Structures are given as C-alpha cells and as structure tokens.
Amino acid sequence: MAMLQLQKDVEKLTRSARLSDAVEDVDKIIELLSEARERVAAANDPHTTSLTLTKLQNPIREGLDTLNNDLRNVHKAQKDFEKALKAAFSKTKGTLPTDHDPMESHETLINRAIAMHLLREGQFGVASTFINEAQPQPQPQHEPSSHPSPATLQAPLSRSVTPTDEIITDADIPTDLNAWQSQALQTAFAEMYSILSSLKNRDLFPAITWARTNCAELEARGSNLEFELCKLQYIWLFKGPSFNGLPDSSQNGVLGALQYGKENFGRFQHRHLKEIQKLSCALLYSSNLGMSPYHSIFDITQAFEEVAASFTREFCSLLGLSAESPLYVAATAGTLALPQLVKYTTMTKAKGTEWTTANELAFETPLPKSMMYHSIFVCPVSKEQTTEANPPVILPCGHVLARESLQKLAKGSRYKCPYCPSEGLMKDAKEIIL
Ligand SMILES: [Zn+2]
Known part of the structure; x- marks a missing residue:
C-alpha cells in the first residue's frame, strides 16, 4: 500500500517539479534584455537609452516574479516528496540485521x-563505465593500438534505440568478466x-x-x-x-x-x-x-x-x-520479503532464538505469481517444506508426503499410509519432481 502511494507521489513530483517552466521564464527575460540592448545600440543616443531602460523595468520585474513563483512550485513539490518518502519508510519497524552479510565474499x-x-x-x-570501474586497480598500460576503433565497433549498434555512447573494449574488461x-x-x-x-x-x-x-x-x-x-x-x-x-x-x-x-x-x-x-x-x-x-x-x-x-x-x-x-528478480523478491525479514529478526531477537532452517526461509514470503518458478510442497506429516534431499513421494494410494516422514512411519520395508487404510512397500513410493 505504502509503495502504491509512493508511486503516486513520484508521478506527482515528475508532473509538478519540472524546471522547464523556470527555464522558459529565464529565456523570456534574456530575450527582453537582448532586444533592449539591440535597440540601444541601434539608436545610439542617450534619450532612447534611458527610455528603453525605463520601459524595461516592469517587464523584467514581472519576469523575475514569475520565475521565482515557478521555482517555488518546484521546491514545494520536492519538499512534499521528501515528506512522502519519510512517511513511506517510517512504517517499516525495526532494523535489518547487518552483522552477517552472506554476499560479502562474492564481490566479483x-x-x-x-x-x-x-x-x-x-x-x-x-x-x-561500471565494468571499467569494477576492474581491479592498478590498471595495465593502455596502448592506443589495443583499442579497436570506435567506428568499427559502433557499426552493429547503429540501429539500436538505446544509448550506445560508450563501447566496452577488451582492455576495459576485467579478467573475471569474460571479454x-x-x-x-x-x-x-x-x-x-x-x-x-x-x-x-x-x-x-x-x-x-x-x-x-x-x-x-x-x-x-x-x-x-x-x-x-x-x-x-x-x-x-x-x-x-x-x-x-x-x-x-x-x-x-x-x-x-x-x-x-x-x-x-x-x-x-x-x-x-x-x-x-x-x-x-x-x-x-x-x-x-x-x-x-x-x-x-x-x-x-x-x-x-x-x-x-x-x-x-x-x-x-x-x-x-x-x-x-x-x-x-532477486532484488524485487528481496524487497518484497524485507518487511517479513525485519519482523522475523525482531521477534527472534526478543525471544533469544535463532534461525535454524538451512534450506528454506523461516517465514513465508508473499511473492506475486510471476515470481514463482516451481511448486512448493509442504509435507502434511512433518509440516516441513520438501527439499532436494528430502523430496515428496507419492504412494500407490495417491497420498503424498515427504520421504523422511514416510521412512519414520515405515516398519522395515513396509508402511501404512497415514491418511488411508492402504499399506504397501517402501519401494512403491515414487518421488515427485516439482
Ligand atoms: Zn493413502
């Protein structure tokens, strides 16, 4: 909800905080001044000069007033947006844990x-530019001949609609970002x-x-x-x-x-x-x-x-x-999961407990359908999400549970289905690929 409101506020900002009006005002003032200068230069007599300058006063004052007014509007829109930003983000209670960054060692x-x-x-x-700046320093010597000429490199991109202001050359690419x-x-x-x-x-x-x-x-x-x-x-x-x-x-x-x-x-x-x-x-x-x-x-x-x-x-x-x-996708999913993560960490800190599950999140993350790439199966017996090591298995009676749950229920090579009276052999339980 807060995001939707913020999006509306951004739209409002782009609508009202435009400097184009102010630029137009300045252009008008410059035009007035240029005209006056030309008139003074052309007449070349003191009377015309003083008359032109007197005539100029009011329009210039008005022009400056309009300019100030337009700038005030821009400033107001920016202030409003600042307030909206504060309002949107103050709703996130708690702070994110910063003591452990699992991506720290994966800079490349x-x-x-x-x-x-x-x-x-x-x-x-x-x-x-990014690849260039991410390259480890110090730089190897750049030889002009090692750079392919921009013209030849630009050629295949000439039809492109997106900015192609700079081209990545071999020399710009660090060894880890395959040239x-x-x-x-x-x-x-x-x-x-x-x-x-x-x-x-x-x-x-x-x-x-x-x-x-x-x-x-x-x-x-x-x-x-x-x-x-x-x-x-x-x-x-x-x-x-x-x-x-x-x-x-x-x-x-x-x-x-x-x-x-x-x-x-x-x-x-x-x-x-x-x-x-x-x-x-x-x-x-x-x-x-x-x-x-x-x-x-x-x-x-x-x-x-x-x-x-x-x-x-x-x-x-x-x-x-x-x-x-x-x-x-990762950043969007992460952002969507953030409020839940903050809530969870605040709760566990208060209780003095720790996150113990290795292969799954300890809380549910509401993701849109477009971000779900495979089905999730939660075993009805253990209430745990199945993993590659502990996949769901289907019994000949049609009931499905996690393999580890079935192994716990089984006596030797035989099991009894926890959901219906049928019994069977462990080898008849088939793994399901999600
Ligand atoms: Zn069954």
Missing part, C-alpha cells in the same frame, strides 16, 4: 550480476532492442526476419513465435490503411493480407492449419468483421505488447538467459 559475482543486468537492459554506456562474452552480449542485446523498437513502431519485419533465421532453434523449443508474428502481420494488413497508416495500395488492406497469407502461411500448415483456415475465412467477412465468428481473432489491442514479450523471452532463451534479469 555481484559485480558480474550488475554488469549483466545493465547489458541486458540496454544500458551499454553505464555497463561499460568476448560482454562484447557478444552487447551486440546481441543491441539487436534485441533494435527489433523491440521496431515492434513498438508497429513494424514486424525485423522480428519476423529474426524468427525466420532462428526458426530451427525456436521450433525445437516448441515456440510459435514466427507464426504469431506472421499472423499479426496478416491481421495488421487486413485492417487496412485507415487502421495501420500504411499506404493505400494492393500491398495493404484485405488484398494485401491475402497476398501476404499466400506467401507466408504455407510453411506453418503442418502446425497451425486450423488458425490459418480461420484467418483465411475471415476474408469473406471483411466488410462486416465485427459481426463475424472471427471477430475475436482480429482484436489486436494487446497483440503487439504480447509478441514483444514473447520475442524478448525467446531471444533471451536462445542466448541461454532468462527472460527477466536475475538481478531484477
């Missing part, structure tokens, strides 16, 4: 995670952002070309990305010039869609015949699509955002990376 690992995060976010300039990998990743992510930017501008072709080039890998992953993109292109053309803003020609509209479908859908017949049939039949209803049974397929309000998300996912997976930055 953390630096690597940060560098990777910046690279995959497309912040190449920041990543370059070629950073460079290759940067080039790869530059391509990804370039394609994403085209998608944002409703241009599907770069994404389709990428999907076609990588169709074998995508298909092996069971991905439908290429078809989804072609399907969207078909619908995009189908909607015609009034919707897609493309030139009104035989390449656009229903005819353009038909042509596009003829040229491209053939390769998807074996996997998506039903959908292709629906898309083709919709041509018959082109004049009255809203009333046709195909109405819902042609609703593409979210379609571009959806293909962009699945493109990002597939692109990252072909690079062997998750769709979301691990650092982002």
